[in-house]
Amino acid sequence: MPFSALVLFMAVTTGASVANLYYNQPLLALMAHSFHVSPGSAGLVTMLTQVGYATGLLLFVPLADLMERKKLIIALFLLTAVALEFVGASTQFSIFLLANFVMGAFTSVPQVIVPVAADLAPDERRGRVVGVVMTGLLIGVLAARMISGMTGDWLGWRNVFRLAGILMVLFAIIVLVVFPRSMPRSPSHNYLELIRSLGPIIRSEPELVKASLTGGALFGAFSAFWTTLTFRLSAAPYHYTASVIGLFGLLGIAGASIAPVAGRIADKRDPRVTLSASIILVTVAWLWMWPLSSHLWAMIIGIILLDLGVQAGQISNQSRVYALRSDARARINTVYMVSYFIGGSLGSGIASMAWSQSGWTGVSLSALALLSVAYIMHILSLKQRPLAKSM
Structure with missing residues (x-):
């Protein structure tokens, strides 16, 4: 298979897998009603x-530095399929929460594929290739919100997850046929050594720590929005259904379109150039939407700004960390993405509580508090190593 076609297939596979994490967002109001x-x-x-996803990244993604990646991807797809069926079948809320945690843990395929793409790409094209794969991931996020909203209204929210489980089995079969064998660069490690090696990697790579905390804070502000948007749009003055709420995900096309552009910039310049712009853009989005959430046109503009900023920041941060150590990209990606989704889970949890207590104002203040962490980490990074004019 030509390299360009393989990268495209990786992008589609990544998008189909990551969608599992986002099916629930437009359906939260329906789920709340169903479980009372x-x-x-x-x-x-x-x-x-998201906590489950972070756990899966910690437990499963390091295996990509130990075992053949194609087998790992197929196994994770099949386990995800089983977990999705349990999500769709759960009738007790506590069991439902546990099933979602387990499903999130097995849905770590995207973060196995992205380092493989980075390994296969020439150094001068790595940012561009990662950008293409990440575009597939972002489109998967957008499609997840739209499809789950419409399917939830038409067929019931449980069937969203049942159908997603069938889709994961189909992708496992496609990967078996199409995906190339991909051996790790450090096959001499055993699993416990790989897990223990995360600590030394964190201690020896201060840029990884700063990038991880910055990325986690940005994603926390992003998740705070998308988790509570369902409740905001279900309330006055909107009173939208899940189908309509899911369509708001299409506004993130702007974010998906910026990924290859951010990747090309990261190939040519210090990735922190685009990261600086990203943090500012996300801040502007929240300051804009905070007082204007009752106006549809304002929310549309805010969503576009938010998605542009977060996705450009993600590409910039990943290009930055993948350049650190070629022999441990899967483990470096593990550290970064675990931090990223811990930030996302904190954003979701804090914003949900803030919505219950203080409505949209509480959500907005929570997001801005998370962004303050991004500013601090980014400024520390710039002080330690000033921005270069070119790479």
């Missing part, structure tokens, strides 16, 4: 799915 729980409790679904 408050919006704050329903927000735990998104939070625990």
Whole structure:
């Protein structure tokens, strides 16, 4: 298979897998009604799915530095399929939360594929290739919100997850046929050594720590928005259904379109150039939406700014960390993405509680507090090593 076609296939596979994490967002109001729980409790679904994903990154993604990646990807797809069926079948809220956590843990395929793409790409094209794969991931996020909203209204929210489980089995078969064998660069490690090696990697790579905390804070501000948007749009003056709420995900096309551009810039210049702009853009988005959330046109503009900023920042940060150590990209990606989704889960959880207590103002203040962490980490990074004019 030509390299360009393989990268495209990786992008599609990544998008199909990551969609599992986002099916629940437009459905939270329906889930709250079904289980007779408050919006704050329903927000735990998104939070625990993200915590599960972070756990899966910690436990499963390091295996990509130990075992053949194609087998790992197929196994994770099949385990995800089983977990999705349990999500769709759960009738008790506590079991439902546990099933979402487990499903999130197995849905770590994207972060196995992205380092493989980075390994296969020439150094001068790595940012561009990562950008293409990340575009597939972002489109998967957008499609997840739209499809789950419409399917949830038409067929019931449980069937969203049942159908997603069938899709994961189909992708496992496609990967078996199409995906090339990909051996790790450090096959001499055993699993416990790989897990223990995360500590020395963190201690020896201060830029990884700063990038991870910055990325986690940005994603926390992003997750705070998308977790509570369902509740905001279900309330006055909107009173939208899940189908309509899911369509708001299409506004993130702007974010998906910026990924290859950010990747090209990261190939040519210090990635922190685009990261600086990203943090500012996300801040502007929240300061804009805070007082104007009752106006549809204002929310549309804010969503576009938010997605542009967060996705450009993600590409910039990943290009930055992948350049650190070629022999441990899967483990470096593990550290970064675990931090990223811990930040996302904190954003979801804090924002859900803030919505219950203080409405949209509480959500906005929570997001801005998370962004303050991004500013601090980014400034520390710039002080330690000033921006270069070119790479």
